[in-house]
Amino acid sequence: MPACDVREKPMEINNIQTDAEFSPAERDAVYRCIFNRRDVRGQFLADPIPDQVLARLLNAAHRAPSVGFMQPWDFIVVRDPVVKQRVHDSFQAANLEAAGMFEDEKQRAYRRLKLEGIVEAPIGICITCDRNRTGPVGLGRTHQADMDLYSAVCAVQNLWLAARAENIGVGWVSIIKHDDLRAALGIPASIQPIAYLCVGHVTHFLQKPELEAAGWLPRMPLSDVVWIDRWHEREASDPLLECL
Amino acid sequence: MPACDVREKPMEINNIQTDAEFSPAERDAVYRCIFNRRDVRGQFLADPIPDQVLARLLNAAHRAPSVGFMQPWDFIVVRDPVVKQRVHDSFQAANLEAAGMFEDEKQRAYRRLKLEGIVEAPIGICITCDRNRTGPVGLGRTHQADMDLYSAVCAVQNLWLAARAENIGVGWVSIIKHDDLRAALGIPASIQPIAYLCVGHVTHFLQKPELEAAGWLPRMPLSDVVWIDRWHEREASDPLLECL
Numbered sequence: 001m002p003a004c005d006v007r008e009k010p011m012e013i014n015n016i017q018t019d020a021e022f023s024p025a026e027r028d029a030v031y032r033c034i035f036n037r038r039d040v041r042g043q044f045l046a047d048p049i050p051d052q053v054l055a056r057l058l059n060a061a062h063r064a065p066s067v068g069f070m071q072p073w074d075f076i077v078v079r080d081p082v083v084k085q086r087v088h089d090s091f092q093a094a095n096l097e098a099a100g101m102f103e104d105e106k107q108r109a110y111r112r113l114k115l116e117g118i119v120e121a122p123i124g125i126c127i128t129c130d131r132n133r134t135g136p137v138g139l140g141r142t143h144q145a146d147m148d149l150y151s152a153v154c155a156v157q158n159l160w161l162a163a164r165a166e167n168i169g170v171g172w173v174s175i176i177k178h179d180d181l182r183a184a185l186g187i188p189a190s191i192q193p194i195a196y197l198c199v200g201h202v203t204h205f206l207q208k209p210e211l212e213a214a215g216w217l218p219r220m221p222l223s224d225v226v227w228i229d230r231w232h233e234r235e236a237s238d239p240l241l242e243c244l
Numbered sequence: 245m246p247a248c249d250v251r252e253k254p255m256e257i258n259n260i261q262t263d264a265e266f267s268p269a270e271r272d273a274v275y276r277c278i279f280n281r282r283d284v285r286g287q288f289l290a291d292p293i294p295d296q297v298l299a300r301l302l303n304a305a306h307r308a309p310s311v312g313f314m315q316p317w318d319f320i321v322v323r324d325p326v327v328k329q330r331v332h333d334s335f336q337a338a339n340l341e342a343a344g345m346f347e348d349e350k351q352r353a354y355r356r357l358k359l360e361g362i363v364e365a366p367i368g369i370c371i372t373c374d375r376n377r378t379g380p381v382g383l384g385r386t387h388q389a390d391m392d393l394y395s396a397v398c399a400v401q402n403l404w405l406a407a408r409a410e411n412i413g414v415g416w417v418s419i420i421k422h423d424d425l426r427a428a429l430g431i432p433a434s435i436q437p438i439a440y441l442c443v444g445h446v447t448h449f450l451q452k453p454e455l456e457a458a459g460w461l462p463r464m465p466l467s468d469v470v471w472i473d474r475w476h477e478r479e480a481s482d483p484l485l486e487c488l
Contacts (some may be wrong), residue, residue: 016448017280030273030408034308051486052487054484055488063466077484101381136338137345141418143421157308165274174388186474206260207259211313217313226302228321229323231432239295
């Protein structure tokens with residue numbers, strides 16, 4: 001199967017990865033992907049995504065870490081324009097409410113932003129979390145019950161990065177009520193929607209995140225959020241700070 | 245600064261990424277990273293992590309997507325053996341409780357598992373979420389309030405993948421009470437801990453996830469969790485299914 005060509009190497013000796021070392025070039029490709037991934041809203045092309053490529057993206061998501069190896073996710077691939085329109089209508093309703101929550105100048109700025117590409121993107125992918133997939137007690141969830149939700153978020157991020165490496169854009173739509181999304185996609189009440197993603201080829205990728213470029217909020221310096229051994233504590237002379 | 249050498253390319257024309265295309269080799273490196281990332285518990289080496297490398301990992305986390313460009317995360321880098329021991333004590337207490345929640349054979353299997361490398365790993369990193377970082381109303385959180393937590397989880401996954409590309413192992417410890425973690429690291433009640441990560445070089449990376457290899461749970465076929473247009477619906481003849 002064509003989707004298999006980039007899976008992990010098949011060699012297995014005592015369950016140890018052979019040839020495990022990443023080269024500097026491979027490392028740089030991973031960083032380039034992390035730094036050049038963008039939340040795409042306005043640059044989608046109608047070009048179809050080949051099923052083999054889409055399968056690779058879904059497989060990347062499926063290889064996310066999951067608490068207790070629970071794999072709590074499902075993936076609903078949305079192609080039907082009628083379904084996309086229903087999702088878009090739900091976004092519109094929520095976005096009107098949302099705009100009203102901001103004051104004055106911030107509200108005007110908010111209304112100028114394009115925040116989704118639901119209809120334009122050729123594919124939507126809804127990632128969900130089945131909180132009871134492996135029964136009432138889960139390894140790693142005994143003291144942090146939300147770890148299953150976090151596992152599904154890791155699947156989102158894996159898919160997003162894989163898409164960037166495939167030169168495909170992804171946008172995460174969160175301005176939508178979960179119950180509206182459930183209604184649009186027939187998701188039962190017992191299942192938690194995590195993300196609705198717009199997925200497609202793009203005219204271009206932006207250099208800076210749109211909200212940064214639009215002046216919505218600035219990029220924080222990394223050195224503002226790194227601490228040593230205790231919250232909000234560190235020596236000014238700590239050599240790590242020099243490297244940030 | 246040495247940490248800069250793998251950041252995004254500095255060229256910027258109208259906020260568009262130039263030379264944006266990923267090559268097949270770069271794409272394959274990203275997939276290799278996604279597929280070969282492991283949750284490391286028992287293979288840590290004491291070798292120190294150079295500050296330049298650690299800074300790259302933190303920068304990768306900081307470049308995660310965040311809802312409304314909120315960047316809600318902080319990173320507490322734990323080096324002090326006394327602090328690590330305190331975190332480990334909290335894990336131990338929770339893990340004893342956790343084992344008692346499983347029945348019979350599953351409990352015996354649980355007790356055989358090594359689930360953390362808190363003391364052995366040279367570095368711990370606690371990633372937190374400041375839910376009020378940008379005020380009471382946040383873009384993208386008006387209808388899904390937990391998007392800030394999910395942003396911080398994306399930072400975890402970015403760091404985890406960057407670490408794999410640096411040939412460094414990461415293990416996520418979730419069998420610990422948040423309040424114990426707050427106490428160990430001086431985190432205020434208003435801040436939500438997201439992840440405590442054990443970070444270090446390793447003797448080897450495992451081919452299969454430990455819980456899969458130990459028979460705790462099987463890997464689900466991807467085709468069991470992919471649907472088209474609606475929850476649990478799809479045509480058996482859909483060509484996407486052939487590619488999974």
